[in-house]
Amino acid sequence: MRDINLKATEYFEAVARLGTVTRAAAELGVSPSAVSQQVRLLETQFGVKLFRREKRRLILTLDGDRLFQTTTHAFGALRNARSAIGRQRDMRSLTVRVSPGFGVHVLGPRIARFAAENPDWAIRIDATPDFTAFETEAVDCDLRHGHGAWAGLTVDCLMHDLVLPMCSPAYLDRLRAEGEDPAAQLRAARLIDSVKALYRWDLWLAGNRIEMADLVYPMRFDRSAMSIEMAKQSGGVALDSATLCLPQLQSGDLVPFAPALGVVELPAYWFVCPPRYLNRRVLSRFHDWIAGETRQHEAETRAVLADLGCGFRPIRAEGASAF
Numbered sequence: 001m002r003d004i005n006l007k008a009t010e011y012f013e014a015v016a017r018l019g020t021v022t023r024a025a026a027e028l029g030v031s032p033s034a035v036s037q038q039v040r041l042l043e044t045q046f047g048v049k050l051f052r053r054e055k056r057r058l059i060l061t062l063d064g065d066r067l068f069q070t071t072t073h074a075f076g077a078l079r080n081a082r083s084a085i086g087r088q089r090d091m092r093s094l095t096v097r098v099s100p101g102f103g104v105h106v107l108g109p110r111i112a113r114f115a116a117e118n119p120d121w122a123i124r125i126d127a128t129p130d131f132t133a134f135e136t137e138a139v140d141c142d143l144r145h146g147h148g149a150w151a152g153l154t155v156d157c158l159m160h161d162l163v164l165p166m167c168s169p170a171y172l173d174r175l176r177a178e179g180e181d182p183a184a185q186l187r188a189a190r191l192i193d194s195v196k197a198l199y200r201w202d203l204w205l206a207g208n209r210i211e212m213a214d215l216v217y218p219m220r221f222d223r224s225a226m227s228i229e230m231a232k233q234s235g236g237v238a239l240d241s242a243t244l245c246l247p248q249l250q251s252g253d254l255v256p257f258a259p260a261l262g263v264v265e266l267p268a269y270w271f272v273c274p275p276r277y278l279n280r281r282v283l284s285r286f287h288d289w290i291a292g293e294t295r296q297h298e299a300e301t302r303a304v305l306a307d308l309g310c311g312f313r314p315i316r317a318e319g320a321s322a323f
Contacts (some may be wrong), residue, residue: 002188005038005041005042005045006086007038007040008038008039008042008045009042009067009071010028010069010075011024011028011034011038011039011042011072012038012039012042012050012067013037013068013071013072013075013278014027014028015035015051015058016050016051016064016068016071016072017068017072017118017264018062019040019057020058020164021035021036021058021060026103027216030094037285039051046063046067048061048063048064049061049063049064050063050064051053051064052209053092054138054289064130075163084088088211089301092118092120092121092122092282093122093123093124093282094121094122094123094124094140094282094283094286095123095126095138095139095140096124096125096139096141096142096143097127097128097131097132097139097142097143098125098126098127098128098131098142099127099129099143099144099145099266099269100127100128100129100223100225101145101223101224101225101241101244102143102145102244102269103125103127103143104127104225105225105243105244105245105246105296106159106243106244106293107125107290108268108298110293111123111125112307114286118285121282123272128138129145129196131144131150131272132272132273134153134237134273134277140271140273140277140280140282140283141271141272141273141277141286141287142272142273142285142288143158143269143270143271143272143273143290144269144270144272145196145198145222145268145269145270146268146270147198147267147268147277148267148270149193150270150272152274153272153273153274153275154271154272154273154274154275154278155270155271155272156270156271156272156287156291157226157269157270158269158271158290158291158294158295159243159268159269159294159298160243160265160266160267160268160298161198161199161243161264161265161266161267161268161269162242162243162263162264162265162267162298162301162302162305162312163195163197163198163199163204163239163240163241163242163263163264163265163266164229164239164242164256164257164261164262164263164264164305164310165186165204165238165239165256165257165258165261166231166236166237166238166239166240166242166249166254166255166256166257167189167231167234167236167237167238167254167255167257168232168233168234168243168254168255169233169252169280171189171231171232171234171235171236171237172255173258175188175189175237175257179256180260180296181208182208182260182261183211185258186205186210186212186237186257186258187212189217189236189237190218190235190236191215191217191218191223191237191239191275192217192219192220192227192230192231192235192236192237192238192239193217193218193219193220193227193239194221194222194223194224194227194238194239194240195220195221195222196222196223196224197224197240197241198268199241199264199266199315200239201215201217201239202215204239205262207264207313208261211255218236219236224240224241224244224245227240228240228244228245228254231254232248232253237257241302242263242301242305243269243297243298243301246297246300246301246304249301249304249305249308250304254303255308256305256308256309256310257310259308259310259315260309261314262310262311262312262313263305263310263311264312264313264315265312265313265314265315266314266315269294271287271290271291279299289323
């Protein structure tokens with residue numbers, strides 16, 4: 001590319017596209033003589049004639065037409081790219097990283113409304129369990145799942161995990177054949193383990209003073225969505241977050257295994273970003289929007305669980321800081 005005179009090529013493309021040196025000069029903002037000079041330089045470099053004159057008109061030669069077909073596509077693509085970059089620059093951009101479960105079950109069903117309310121925003125959502133390294137990555141905020149102990153960052157609790165054992169109605173009927181004792185029922189059950197959950201079976205069993213001689217997990221998943229689906233399909237009892245399966249509880253596809261044992265609640269979903277980022281109006285507005293949406297979602301989930309006879313047992317998260 002170093003031996004190609006890009007300036008001369010640009011001038012040639014303008015002349016070939018517009019048909020005259022005068023029009024090309026007007027578009028380029030230079031004199032006609034400057035355009036003619038650059039075209040002659042390009043002809044000298046290639047060693048061929050690019051135009052021939054017929055009755056005061058410039059006609060492309062065969063070599064000139066071949067060069068024009070290539071250059072007009074190239075410069076057209078560059079002009080389109082420049083326009084797209086300019087439009088993107090003028091838009092309000094927002095890049096959000098979100099935990100996969102939160103992204104699928106909470107953010108996903110709502111983000112279309114947010115986009116419709118903010119049509120001039122360019123929004124990117126990255127669903128990944130990896131936290132953002134804000135010093136090196138171009139991400140505006142995280143919607144993280146965890147304990148909330150992240151020093152040096154603004155950390156605002158958006159939503160609690162409302163954790164309880166859940167299964168399908170048919171599976172619960174089978175377990176009741178073991179009697180009315182929840183401990184005996186669980187010993188006969190297949191326990192589904194969500195390996196990345198903040199509150200797992202060992203903690204829940206100890207908190208409810210239920211002893212299991214050999215605590216084994218025939219089914220283990222690293223995504224809550226898979227654990228929940230397994231339970232829905234009568235594959236066992238899943239200890240997971242009701243905030244991630246509200247539709248299944250509302251429809252009756254899932255039911256609490258033992259409502260009398262209550263629901264463990266702990267802060268688990270957080271809005272996270274460097275403090276200075278909130279000076280951007282676009283991010284501050286998104287924070288306010290997602291905070292309102294998650295409050296509503298959690299309230300709906302609590303109401304459904306209460307209607308199903310469940311009480312609530314709060315547990316504090318470690319190291320959470322106020323927004």
